[in-house]
Amino acid sequence: xxxxxxxxxxxxxxxxxxxxxxxxxxxxxxxxxxxxxxxxxxxxxxxxxxxxxxxxxxxxxxxxxxxxxxxxxxxxxxxxxxxxxxxxxxxxxxxxxxxxxxxxxxxxxxxxxxxxxxxxxxxxxxxxxxxxxxxxxxxxxxxxxxxxxxxxxxxxxxxxxxxxxxxxxxxxxxxxxxxxxxx
Numbered sequence: 001x002x003x004x005x006x007x008x009x010x011x012x013x014x015x016x017x018x019x020x021x022x023x024x025x026x027x028x029x030x031x032x033x034x035x036x037x038x039x040x041x042x043x044x045x046x047x048x049x050x051x052x053x054x055x056x057x058x059x060x061x062x063x064x065x066x067x068x069x070x071x072x073x074x075x076x077x078x079x080x081x082x083x084x085x086x087x088x089x090x091x092x093x094x095x096x097x098x099x100x101x102x103x104x105x106x107x108x109x110x111x112x113x114x115x116x117x118x119x120x121x122x123x124x125x126x127x128x129x130x131x132x133x134x135x136x137x138x139x140x141x142x143x144x145x146x147x148x149x150x151x152x153x154x155x156x157x158x159x160x161x162x163x164x165x166x167x168x169x170x171x172x173x174x175x176x177x178x179x180x181x182x183x
Contacts, residue, residue, distance in 0.1 A: 018157070018158050021158065022153055022154050022155075022156055023154070025069075025095075025153045025156075026057070026150040026153035026154050027057040028057050029056070029057055029058035029069065029070050029146065029149065029150065029153075030058070030060055030062050030067060030068050030069050030070065031058055031061055031062065031068060031070040031071070031072050031146075032061070032062050032063070032064075032065055032067075032068030032070065032071050032072070032088070032092070033061045033062075033063070033072060033074075034071055034072060034073050034074065034085065034088065035074045035075055036073070036074065036075030036076055036077060036081065036105075037074070037075030037076045037102075037104060038075065038102075038136050039074035039075045039101050039102035039104070039105065039136045039137065040074045040075055041136070042074070042101075042102075042136045042137060042138065042139055042142065043072055043074045043101060043139075043142060045139045046139040046142045046143060047059060047061060050139075051139040051140070051143060053143070053146070056143070056146055056147065056150070058070070058146055065088045065089075065091040065092045066091055066092070066093065068092055068096075069092065069093065069095065069096055069097065070096070070097045070098070070099065070146075070149060071088065071089060071092065071096065071097070071098045071099070071126070072098075072099045072101055072142070073085065073098065073099070073100055073101065073105050073122050073126075074101040074102055074105065075101075075102060075104060075105060076104040076105070076109065076111065076118055077104070077105060077118070077119045077122050077125065078117050078118055078119065079117060079118075079119060080117075082119050082124075082125045085122065085125050085126060086125050086126060089125075089126040095153075095156065097129045097130075097149050097152065097153075098122075098126050098127060098128045098129050098130075099128070099129065099130045099131075099132060099142070099145045099146070099149065100121075100122050100123065100128045100130070100131050100132065101132045101137055101142060101145070102132070102133075102134060102135060102136055102137055103133060103134065103135040104118070104135075105121075105122050106121060106122070106131050106132075106133055107120060107121045108120040108121060109135060110135075129148075129149060129152060130145045130148045130149055130152075131145075132144070132145040
């Protein structure tokens with residue numbers, strides 16, 4: 001028996017301010033859509049009526065980074081697009097979260113070996129919280145990724161912290177010619 005038992009009437013809930021803020025944050029996730037390729041179709045399907053992203057509190061897709069707290073990067077990130085992805089990430093208010101959706105976003109996909117124009121993983125551009133693999137990943141996989149983001153939001157401690165900066169990858173402009181092209 002703890003010291004608080006019996007001191008309040010029934011139907012009284014006690015919590016900390018941190019828990020209440022985390023509950024409110026995880027119950028109202030505002031994702032920013034950043035569909036770059038075919039994975040964006042699966043992201044749109046997740047928001048449609050069949051999979052119903054609204055039941056997780058994340059149905060209001062935002063077009064402005066200043067109104068979003070979750071960036072879903074869906075598709076192939078090229079070196080030309082990397083600076084724009086980084087700029088949009090920096091415009092988002094803190095705390096911010098990132099989901100990398102699809103094989104091309106996570107690690108370059110089929111362009112990994114010979115694709116000189118493709119970033120070999122969006123984590124070289126922005127810090128990624130949850131990876132959703134697949135080519136393209138099913139809407140259920142994105143729902144699982146959003147639930148993992150909500151778990152991170154629930155466990156977040158409110159403290160003053162320092163932010164770290166990541167460099168934006170620069171493309172040298174030189175293409176490596178493969179030694180042997182297998183047919």
